[in-house]
């Protein structure tokens with residue numbers, strides 16, 4: 001009897017995005033599928049964001065916007081037993097992703113699922129099918145593959161080169177085993193990563209002090225306890241970077257609802273902006289956008305304010321010009337001659353704008369993929385997520401999700417966007 005050949009799918013990267021794709025494939029498959037997800041981590045679904053052993057790092061997006069299912073807005077809320085406006089711990093969210101995947105694996109009638117703990121090193125697209133190789137050797141042949149390689153590496157400011165490797169300097173604050181020092185801790189950067197670490201260090205030991213350094217001294221804005229519906233963005237405001245800023249600014253105290261409206265449509269707005277307007281947005285408004293866009297949970301913002309008022313936490317606006325290693329600890333010098341003695345330095349500047357991994361570099365060198373708009377991320381078709389080759393043609397069977405699409409979509413790193421992309425890519429994967 002004729003037995004149909006299974007569709008062979010490969011997902012490269014098992015962070016939240018790769019798992020969101022796998023979850024959709026498992027859920028919507030209606031024919032035999034072999035689904036392989038490759039990621040060196042022991043547990044998939046966590047990535048940098050949700051692989052934490054602490055319960056006091058919380059999501060910066062309300063629970064009602066973090067569910068995997070587009071057809072069931074309460075998917076995460078129901079699982080967590082929370083309200084839609086609650087801010088749940090990131091650790092718990094990681095368990096939700098793993099639990100949701102496990103459930104679909106158990107119930108799937110069509111999908112043979114495997115997670116391989118290794119790294120994809122190359123993809124050969126010269127034939128109709130796609131051949132992948134890992135650091136352990138050839139992996140086999142696939143019909144389609146998704147690049148879900150994630151956030152890339154952390155940004156390392158130039159002035160940290162002199163202290164790289166020094167005891168007491170932590171270049172990667174998300175690597176396992178971080179111990180906060182006693183005494184004075186300096187955080188470089190004052191965004192959400194700073195908020196996580198500063199508050200955790202202060203909670204753990206009441207005798208600690210924390211200094212946060214950034215050029216602007218801006219700290220993240222707060223979410224409202226109850227989310228207001230997003231505003232519609234008028235057509236005129238969508239045409240220029242200044243128009244978008246003006247729309248949000250002129251909303252006054254309702255700026256969050258206005259910004260949420262822009263964020264919701266930003267991939268399309270970004271696609272339609274001219275290259276010079278895109279440049280203008282990144283050069284002149286990106287910091288301004290991020291400080292409002294990456295909001296802290298209301299209870300975290302209150303704690304932050306209380307710690308700032310208590311004097312145990314201080315935010316210093318200024319340009320770091322040098323960091324000197326001392327017999328014990330460091331001296332941080334600013335360009336205006338202020339200097340600060342600290343015991344430990346945490347790099348809280350966050351992820352590099354670009355995602356450069358050995359696999360991505362190799363695919364670029366081979367011309368299998370090409371740079372995205374403004375040289376950011378990779379170039380892909382906006383509607384079907386197929387990656388574009390250096391000759392301008394689209395790969396028929398290689399797709400991408402998440403931060404690697406930064407140049408194409410700008411808003412592309414968080415779950416409210418990733419879950420939409422995962423559903424749309426799955427439709428492309430499952431069509432004949």
Ligand SMILES: Cc1cc2nc3c(=O)[nH]c(=O)nc-3n(C[C@H](O)[C@H](O)[C@H](O)COP(=O)(O)OP(=O)(O)OC[C@H]3O[C@@H](n4cnc5c(N)ncnc54)[C@H](O)[C@@H]3O)c2cc1C
Nearest residue numbers: 013015016017047048049059060119120150151402414415
């Ligand atoms: C600290 C932090 C907190 C965050 N909080 C939130 C939040 O509250 N809400 C929200 O919506 N978003 C949050 N985000 C944004 C976050 O980017 C997304 O939610 C999501 O985790 C991104 O998942 P990802 O799979 O794209 O990337 P990643 O988590 O980076 O996963 C990518 C995976 O791909 C693997 N990989 C890379 N190359 C290869 C290869 N060649 N072969 C095999 N595997 C490979 C890596 O090992 C990694 O496991 C946060 C981000 C961070 C860093």
